[in-house]
Amino acid sequence: MRKLFCIPVLLLVGLHVSAQKKPLTHAVYDGWQSINERYISNDGKWVVYTVTPQEGDATLVIQSTDNTYRKEIPRGYGAAITEDSRFVICKIRPLFSATREAKIKKKKPDEMPNDSLAIIETGTDSVLRIPRVKSFKTPEKGAGQWMAYLREKELPVPPAVATPDSLSQLNGLLRMADSLTRLADSLRNKASEAKTKGLTALQPVKKESKPKAGDRVDEGTELVLRNLYTGEEKKFALASDYYFSKPGNTLIIETTRSNADTLMKATVLWYSIINGKADTVFRGFNEAKNYVLDDAGTQLAFIAERDSSAKALQKFYKLYHYRTGMDSARLRVHRNTAGITKGLTISETQAPEFSANGKKLYFSLMAIRKPKDTTLVDFETARLDIWHYKDDYLQPQQLVQLNTELQRSYRAVLNGDDDKVIKLGGEDAEMVYLADEGNSDYVMAATTKGNRIEFQWLGYTRYNVYLVSTIDGARKQVKDKIRTPIIFSPKGKYVLWYDAAQKNYFTYAVAGGAITNITKSIKVPLYEEDDDHPDDPPAHGIMKWHEDDKYVYLYDKYDVWQCDPGGKTAPLNVTNGRPHKVVYRYMPTNKEEKFIADTQKLVFKRLNMVNKYGGLSIYDMKDRRFVADTADGPFKIGFGIVKAKNSDQFVYTRESFDVSPVLMMAQIKNTDVSDNSGGAMMPVLVQTQLHATNPQQKEYNWLTCELVKWTMFDGKRSEGLLYKPENFDPKKKYPVIFYFYEKYSDELYAYRPPAPSASTVNFPYFASNGYLIFVPDIYYKKGEPGESAYNAVVSAAKFMAKKPWVDSTKMAIQGQSWGGYQVAYLITRTNMFAAAEAGAPVANMTSAYGGIRWGTGLNRQFQYERSQSRIGYTLWQRPDLYIKNSPLFNADKVNTPLMIMHNDADGAVPWYQGIEYFTALRRLGKKVWMLQYNGEDHNLVERRNRKDLSIRLGQYFDHFLKGAPAPRWLAEGLPATSKGIDWGVEVEEKKAF
Template sequence: MDNLSKLLLLILLFSNLENGFTQTKKHLDVDDYESWYHFYDYHLSTSGEWVSYMIQNPIGSDTLVLQKTDTDLKRTFLGGRQARFSPLEDRFFYLDNEGLYYQDLISGKLDFLQGLTHYKFSKDGTYLLAENSRRENELQLIHLSTKEVTIVPNVLEYMLSPDGTEVAVLQKTPDMDLITTIKLGERLAKYEIVKSAEDLSNLTWNWNCNGLAFFESLPKNDEDIPNFELCYVHFQNRKKPTFLRTSKVKNLSDDGFIVPESRLFFSQDDKQLFFDVQHPKTDNLAAKHVVVWSWASDVLPPQNEENLLNHYLMCWHIKTNEFMLVNDADHPIGIPTSNGEHALIINPSEYLPYFEYNGIYVDLYVKNLHTGRKKLLAKKIYHQKNHIQVSPAGKYITWYADKNWYIYHFDQDRINCLTCSITTSFEEDGHDYPGEKFPVDKPYWTQGDKFVLLTDSHDIWLISPNGKSKKKITNGKYIKSKFSIYDEGFYSSLRDHFMEYTTSALDPLNGIVLKEVNTENLKEGFSLYQSNRELKKVLFTDDKITSIRHAGDNYMYVLSDFDKSPQLVIQKTNQEKGNVIQRSNEHQKDYYWGKSDLISYTVDGVALKAALFYPADYFPEKSYPMIVKVYQKLSSDLRNYVAPSLTNSTGFNKTNLTLNGYFVLYPDITYTINKTGESALKCVQVAVDKAIMAASVDEDNIGLFGHSFGGFEVSYIITQTHRFKTAIAGAGWHDLVSTFLGTDDFDISSMWRFDTQQLRITAPYYSDDFFNNSPIMHAKSVETPLLLWAGTSDSRINWENSSKMQMALWRLRKKSTFLVYPNEQHFMVDKKNRIDLNLKTLEWFNYYLKGADKPNWID
C-alpha cells in the first residue's frame, strides 16, 4: 500500500470514528420537550448553611429540594411548596396537599400536621400560626417544642404583630364580632380588646405593637354604597385601653365623604393613621347617558364620570384628633412620607391639552399634613420613569431634571443639586425615544436616609444628601462595564406610565450586591459593596448570572448560557469560583444543541450588536436557513437559556428553532425620529449581512418574526424589501393613522405611543412621515408571504389592526394568513392556544424556508 492510500485510509478511519462519536448524540424531538424543567423559588438560610428551591415538572407535581450548602446532604419532597426556614434556622417547613411538614435541621426528624395550609412564625419560632383546610375559620397556635395546640374558632381575620410576639384575632360569634390579642410567650396570654354588634374588618397593627385599627360597618347610604367607620384602640394599658372613632373626631359626611373598606397603614411613629375616603356617586352623574367629546377638551376621550368614585387618602392625626386630606382633585396623586408629617403631591394632568404635552409633565408639590400648606418644589418634571422618589425614612424627595439629580430636604425646607458638580452623565445613553432622556436608574437609599446611590452611564455613586460627600464606588468606565444595583424584584413599565414613588432602604453593613455587564462582550459579574471597604468582586464569567442571594459569607446564584441549562451555585466569600450544587436538565448532553455568538456592526455611526444562535449539529460546510427576530435591542439575549417548549406566549422559541436546523438572529436597532420603519429596515439589513459573513447562512431562505412593536417592524420591512422569503407578525401595529387616532388600554388617546414612545413619530398624522411609516399604506408592495395573528381581547393593540392588514393583503391578492384567537390577550394565555401557535409558527417557517409539506391550515 502506497503512502497516499495509507493517508486516505487514515482519513476514512478517523472520519468513521468521528461519525461514531457524533452519532452518540440524538436530535431532540417535540415529544422530548416535556422532559425539560427549570428551578425557581430559591431560599438561602440566614447563615447560608442551607438552601431550598423548587424543581419544575412539566407533566406532574413539582419537587421541593432542601440542600446543605457545604455537603452532599440533599432531601427532596415531591409536591412540596411554600418552603421557609424557621427564625432560629433550626427547622425547615413546607406544605403539600396533605398538610404541613417540618424537619429538624439538626436531627433530621420529620414531623407532620395534617390539613394545615397557610402558616406564619412567631418572632423566635416558638409558635406556628396556621390555618386548617378541613376546619373552616379555625386558627391553630402550635407550640413547636411541646406540640401543644391551641384552637381559636370562628376566625374571620388574624394578623401577627410587626415584632412577631402577638397575634390579633377577629372572631365572629352569633351575637357580635370580637377582637382579642394573644401574646405568644411560653404561656399564651389572651386579652379582649373590642366587642361590637356590627361587622368588623381589616385588622391593622401599629408599629409599636400597642394599638390596632379596624373598620366597623355602618348602614349603607342613599346610593346603596357600603360605608364604614374607622376605629383605633390603643392598649398601652391593657386594663384601660383608649378607643377612638372617626365619627367622634369629625363627621366626614359633612365634607361629602364616606369611608370605604380599604387600605389602612400607620406612619412609622404611629402618630398618623392613613385610610381612604371617597365621594359617592350623585344622582346627576348616575343619570348621564351621553358622553360629550368637545374640540376644547384637554383629554379625548373624556373620562367616564359615571365610574369615578373619587378616592382620596386621608390622614388622621391621632394625638390631636384632626383629619387632613393627603391628595385631592387638584393633586390626585399623594404619597405620604413614612414619618407621616408631609406628602409629595402631583397632578398628572398638569400640562394639557394631552396632544401637546402628552400627559408626561408634572409639577411637584410638598404638602404639610398638619397645616395643609402646599409648596411648589419643581415645575414641568418629566414623569415617565420612576425617578421621583420619597426616601424610605421620609426625610427627602429626589427627582431628575435638566440632566441632574435634585433633592428636597424637609427639615431645612431647601433644595440642592446632588450631581451638578459631577461631569459624568446620568442619562440613559441608549435612549432613542422622542423628547427628554430618562435617567439610567432610579435612586436607591441606604438605611436611615444616610446616603443616596445614583447610577451614571457606567458607575454607581454614593452621595450624602447635602451633596458634600460624593464617592464613585465602581470603576466601570475604565474597564468598559456597566454597574447597577442588583434589584431582581423591581420592574417598571414605561408603556403603562407606571411609576413607583417609594423605595426600600439598603443595608451597606451587610452588603449591597452590584451587577456588572461588560459593554463589549456582554460578560457578566457581580460584586459586594460594604461600608468603609473596598468593592469585593465575587464573580466575573461568560455565563448569565441570575437569582443572586447573599447571606453571611455565602452567595447563591444561578449560572446559565444559551447552551448551558441553569446551574445552582454556592460560593463562599473567600472562593474565586463557586460550587455547583444542582444542575438542571443533565440529559441535555445527550442531544445536539446550538451555540451563540456576538456580532458587531455600525449603522449611521452607532455601534450595535446582534446575537446569533447556531443550529444544533452545525456543520460549517452546510448552509442553513435563518430567522430574524426584531424588537428594538435584543443582543442582550445572547446568553439567555430558553428551554425547548411549545407553550411560549408569542409562539416563538429560539431554542426550538435552532433544534430544528435554523440560525436565529437577534439584532439591535437604533432609531431616527420620524423614520422608525426605515431605521428598523436599515439595521436589520446590515445585521443580516454580518450574519451571512460570520456563518453559513442560506441567504435565499431567511425569515422574519416580530411581536407587538416587533410586529409593526416586520410588517414595514416586508413592504420595502423582498429579501425575506417569509414573515410572521403577531399582535402588531399596521395601520398607524387609525392607531394614532384611536385609544389605548387606558381608554385614552394612543398619541403618546408616537410622541414619546416606541413608534417615535412626532410629525402630523396627515404628513408624508406618517404615510411612509405605515405598513398598510404600502401593502401593494408586499411580495413576502405573511402570517398574522392576534387575540380578540388584546387590550394593548386592538386585534383589528391586524385584521385591517389582512383585509388589505386579501384585496390585493397577496399571500397571507391571519390567525384569530377568540378571547386571547396580547400574549397568549390559554395553554392550548399557545401550543397551537407554537406549532403553526414552526410549520409556517418549515414550509417556506425548508420546503416541507404545506400545512392544510395555511389556505
C-alpha cells in the first residue's frame, strides 16, 4: 500500500515541476510587442493599429469594432483611413531579414530593398499590392475617392545575353569582316586627303557633347493618381513632389528636368480633380519647395529660385502665388519688394501659410549672409571660437544652435492682392503667433532679446511680449519680462500668462489693454504643491480655451477650473476631484482641435492618488456634466486616445504591471437602468477589448507590484513600489535591488516590458530571475540632495531589511543620471549595500557646476542653484554645500563595489565626472569598474549596446548578490588589444578576486 501511495505523489511532483514558469532571458527582448499606430474610421466601424516587436517585422491590423472582422498586413505601417471609411492604405516594409542582409553586404541606397503599397477595402479580404512605392497621400478632408502615390526609380534592365548558334556565329563573323573593310577604306581615304589637306584630315570628327555631370539632375519618378472606387489611374512622369488640397479638389505636382531631353524643363502642375485638367502654373526653375494650398484648394503659394547656377554660393529665393483663373504663378515677393528691410531676403526654410479665409499670405524673411570666401585655404586659416562676456549665448550653445540661427527667419504678411510686405517679426520679435487661424488683424510677437544671459543661472528666459498689426506692422507692448507659459487665445482676444511669483494667471485684453488677475478667487494652489526645488513652483498648466475665447480651462493638482478671461464671472470647478484625491486630466482626441466646443464630449483620464487606480470619464459640454465613466481599477490608461469623427467611440490602451497593453474601445450607449425595463435611460461607457499583446508572457515567471509605505528618518511618510517575482515564496530570502530617481509611486500600474537596458535595471528580467526591486520616492530639502537621498533610500533599505523574506546582506542600489549621482553619494555614507551601479554620475559638483551640457551647449549653473540638484546657492556663496554633496570628496569612505557606466559622447553629464570618480576609487584600491560605450550619449541608443549592458548588469548583480562566478570582464578586465575581438562575458568558474 505504501509503494502504491508514493506513485501518485511522485506524479504530482512531476506535474508541478513541468507547470513551473520559466525565467525571462535576454533572448526574449526582440519578440516583445507594443501597440504603436492607432486609428479609428470616421464612422467608428474600423480600427487600424500596428503590433510591433522590439526587433523584427511588425504587423498592421485592420479590425472591425464589433470584432467580426480582422485583416493582418505583414510589415504594414504608416496607414491612412479614407474620409469615407471605405479604404485603408498603408506602406509595407521589406522583410527585416532582407534589409539586414543588404546592410551586411553594404549595398548602396539605390540597391536596398524598397517599400510597397497596399490598398485594402475595409471588410474584404482583397489586398492590392503595388511594389516599389516611395510615398502615398490622400486628401485630408476629401470624400475618400482619390489617392496618389509616387513610385521608386525603375530598376535597370540587365542586357540579355543570348547563346549564339552556329549560323549566328557565322553571321557575326561576316559583319565583323564588313566593319574591318569599311575601316580600311576610311583610312585609305583619309591618307589620300592628307596629301592635299595636311595632317588635320586625320583628326577624329567631333561628336555632339553630352550634358556635363554638373548639369544632370536627380530625375523624378512616376506619380500615379488613382480613383479608389473605379481603379482608374492617371500617370505623371518625372514627378518629384506632390500635394493634395484639404478638400481633395486639387493636386499640385512638381516635375523635374529630363537628363535625356534638355528641352524639357522643371514644372509645377495644377491638376483639377473635378475636371481632370492639368495646367502648368510655373516652368523653368532650379528649385521650388514649401508648397502650400489654402483651405479651399483655390490658391497656391511656394518658394522658388530660378536665376542661379547649381554651384552658386549664394542664392536668392522668391515667393510665388497662384489662384485659379490665372495663366501662371505670379511673383509676389523678392528681396527688393517694398516693405523688406535691406539685408533680408525670402526664407527658403519656412513654408508660407494662408489664413483660413485665404485673405492673408504669411511667409518668412531671413538675413542675407555673406558667402564663404573660397579663395582662402582651409589649412592656412585659424579655427577658433571667441567667448565674449556680452554674448547672448555661450559659444557652445551658439554652436549647437548654429543651423537654427543660420536659418533664423522672421514672419511677414501680404494682405489680399497688395504687394506691400508688412514685417511682423524681427531680431527683437523672433517668435510670432497667429490668432483666429491667421484671420486676425493682430499677431502676438515675443522676444527674449535683452534677457538671455541670465538663463545661465536662472534656467529660464523671460519674454517681452507685443501685439503687432497685420495691416501696418504697428506694435503695442503687452508686458515685459514674462516667464512662460504665455498663450495667445485662439480668436486673438486675450494674451494669457502665469506669474510664478504671484502664483496666479493674468490676461491682457487686446481690446482696451486691461490686465486682469483671473484666478485670485481660487483658494487652492494652481502650482505644484509638492515641488521641492529652490525656485518659484511651476503651474499645473493650461488645459484648453473655449470656442470664441469665452473661457480658459486651468489645472490645479486634481481639478479643472473654468475661468472667465475677462474676469467678470467667478471661476468654476468643473471636475471636483480634490475631495476624493482623484486627478482629472483632459485627453484630446482630435489632433486638429484648436478649442473646446459647446457641443463637444471631453475625455478625462483619472488617477486615484490613494490607491493609484485609473479610469476614464466623459464630460458633455452641452449638458455641463459627466455623462459616463469607467469604474476605477488597478490599471493605467495609456497616452493618446483617438475618437471617431462621427460617433462617440474612443480607442485607447490599458495596462497594468502584470497585463501587457491591451487595445480597448469605449462607446457611449444609452442603457436602461431601471428595475423593470423600459424606464430611465442613462449613458453608459461600454468597453470592448480589441487586442491583447504578448500572449507569450504567460509562459514566463512574471512580476507583481505593490504600494509600500514607510517612515523615513526625518519622520515623514513616503511611498515606494515593491516588485516581486510571480512565484514569490515568503519562506525564502531574496536579494533586493533599490532603483530610484525622484518619484515613481504614481506608476504602480505601469507595464514595464522586458527590454535591453538603455541605462537601468529591467524590472521584469530581474524579478523573473529571483530578485526583489524596490523603488522609493525621494523628497528633497534645499542644499541637501545627497542627504535627502540617504533619508529616503537608506530608510527604505532598513525597512525592507526587517522583512523575513529579504536577505539584508544581499542588497544593492542602481540609478542613472540623477539616480547615478545619488548612488555615488550613498556609498560614501553607508556600507549596507553589497554592490552598486551608477550610470553617468556627477561625482564633483565643484567642477560640474561651471561646466557645459554638451548636448545643448547650456551652462550647468542653473541646474545646481535652482533645478534638479537643489543646492539653492552659487558656488562662491556656499562652497561647503557643493563639497558636502560631492561623492568625490569622500571617496576614501567607499567600501561598496561600484560599477559605473559613463559614455564618451554624453551630452548631459560630462564624461570626465565618471572618470574623476573612477580614478579616485582606483587609486584608493576600491573595487570599481567603468563601462564606456563608444560614441554613445547619456543613455544608450544603439540596440547592440543595450543588449550588451543588459548582460553585464545581470552578471554584475548575479555575482555580488547571488554568488555567481564572475565573468572574465569583471574578474580580470579586458585589454585594449582585445577590443572588437573578445567581449569577456563568458564565466570562468575558478576566477575569484
